[in-house]
Amino acid sequence: MKRAPLALAAVTTALAAVTGIAALTAPAAPAAADAKARQQSAAGLPVERSTLVCPAPSTSDIADTTYTTITPGKAGSQAGSPAKGSARLTGATKDAKPVLEPKTPGTPVGATSTGAEAPALTGTADGVLAPGWTAQQTTQVAVGQARGLLGVACTAPGTEFWFPGTSTAKGRQDYVHLTNADDTPAVVDIQLFGPEGALKTDAGSGENIKIGPKSSVAVLLSTLAPSAQLADVTARVTTRSGRVGASVQVAEDGVGTDWLPASTDPAGSLVLPGIPADATSVRLVAHAPGEEDADLTLRLAGPGGSITPAGSEQLHVKGGMSVSVDLKDVTRGEAGSLVLTPSGGHKAVPVVAAVRVVRGSGSKQELGFIAASGPVGARATVADNRTDTGSTTVSLTVPSGAKDAKVRITASPGTQGGEAAVKEFTVKAGTTLAIPQPPAPAGGKGSYALTVETLSGGPVHASRTLSLPHEGIAMFTVQSFADDHGTVPVPKAVQDLSILTG
Structure with a gap:
């Protein structure tokens, strides 16, 4: 019973001794303002581990898929990183086999697969290969109802995803692909929202979807609400446990097929970058996740400035509901980006959005999607570009009211050789x-990566359109450049023994 008071006394004496020594040897305590400044000052250090997941590319026996992966930069350029690193993408199956194994930053690695048996992929990168690690899969299906070009960037797993632009209508097959990269199971819910709010689903059909470790599941959205056939729906994917990668594969009878990526997190203002100049149909779908209504102004940022689409100046989105608007051939021969901002006098209400884009007409149509995306930030990369003339187009957008931006674009070597190239642009x-x-x-063969860096001004939003025409069909796919978050802020540690006397 006497040991506790003795121990407490010993601790008190020890702290007093430390405090006394600190008073004699430590520098004077900084002013509060200086301490706050140091706490807010953080060094951007390279991340040490990255995880990516890629969905199964296709169910077609005649699908041809190209994979490309890269860590941007040059070997040894990642200051503060370990000298070595490793990265590997493997099949999300019980008998997982490596598909891609990059070895050096700045050098892309490619692989191909044919047919319907290619699995979803999961992988990690460590050390010098982790910061900005990027992978892309591009699939071409030459014939059939689902013919077209499908492109998707492999993404980091998460716990919530929004997909405006999905559909449960006849003639559409929209599959949500859920991939679990971890060693423990994940449990997922899928909710659907139409113009009247949440759709009634069959009892439990969209709840408690289990995805085993290192595995993938595809869910057909129309089976969740068989009584509702809606052209424009927003799907929300959330996890009850674990984390997953999520993408939606869309096939539309007689039109084409592509991947619909998740919209950026709900925000009051959104940018949907890089609508092709020759788009024959553009359809916007927006959703307000909360209970508040959103009133938005629509602007198209083109090469000469921003204009308001005739007849579509304003968009009202009711809370918890989805709304769509047909913008037809809004680009009129000039590539542009759709910008959504709060209408004058209205508060900013978070929304998500995406556009369905069609090129061509009649039997020569092809389908693609562009979701709202965040700025490229310091650096963003899209892999799997082609050296064929006219196959790759990059679109850079700076919203009105921001500062003119200076941007650097770097092309990596090809997967089969060549030398990197760099050019700067002003937007x-x-x-x-x-x-x-x-x-x-220069002299590059195979596919290569493009890295966009913001040097000044902005924010800058960007996308890449890959066009691979086939038998008169303008097959294409659009991927946005997303900030790779290759560095993480690490607060600077300072000596401050005032906590012992506070």
């Missing part, structure tokens, strides 16, 4: 700069 606020011939590796 005026309120415009979209379309670059039909971006930098390409």
Whole structure:
């Protein structure tokens, strides 16, 4: 019973001794303002581990898929990183086999697969290969109801995803692909929202969907609400436990097929970058996740400035509901980006959005999607670009009211050789700069990566359109450049023994 008081006394004496020594040897305590400044000052250090998941590419026996992966930069350029690193993408199956194993930053690695048996992929990168690790899969299906070009960036797993632009209508087959990269199971819920709010689903059909460790599940959205056939729906994917990667594969009878990526997190203002110049149909779908209504102004940022689409100046989105608007051939021969902002006098209410884009007409149509995306930030990369003339177009957008931006675009070597190329561009606020011939590796063969860096001004939003025409069909796919978050802020540690006397 006497040991506790003795122990407490010993601790008190020890703290007093430390405090006394600190008073004699430590520098004077900083002023509160200086301490706060140091706490807010953080060094951007390279991340040490990255995880990516890629959905199963296709169910077609004649599908041809190309995979490309890269960590941007040059070997040894990641200051503060370990000297070595490893990365591997493997099949999300019981008998997982490596598909891609990059070895050096700045050098892309490619692989191909044919047919319907290619699995979803999961992988991690460590050390010098982790910061900005990027992978892309591109699939071409030459014939059939689901013919077209499908492109999707492999993404980091998460716990919530929004997919405006999905459908449960006849003639559409929309599958949500859920991939679990972890060693423990994940449990997922899928909710659907239409113009009247949440759709009634069969009892439990969209709840408690289990995805085993290192595995993938595809869910057909129309089976969740068989009584509702709606052209424009927003799907929300959330996890009850674990985390997953999520993408939606869309096939539309007689039109085409592509991947619909998740919209950026709900926000009061959104940018949907890089609508192709020759788009024959553009349909916007927006959803307000909360209970508040959103009133938005629609603007198209083109090469000469921003304009308001005739007849579609304003958009009212009721809380918890989805709304769509047909913008037809809004680009009228000039590539542009759709910008959504709160209408004058209305508060900013978070929304998500995406556009369905069609090129061509009649039997020569092809389908693609562009979801709202965040700024490229310091650096963003899209892999799997082609050296064929006109195959790759980069679109850079700076919203009105921002500062003109200076941007650097770097083309990596090809997967089969070549030398990197670099070029800088200036983008005026309120415009979209379309670059039909971006930098390409000198003497490069195979596919290569493009990295966009914001040097000044902005924010800058960007996308890449890959066009691979086939038998008169303008097959295409659009991927946005997403900030790779290759660095993480680490607060600076300072000596401050005032906590012992506070």
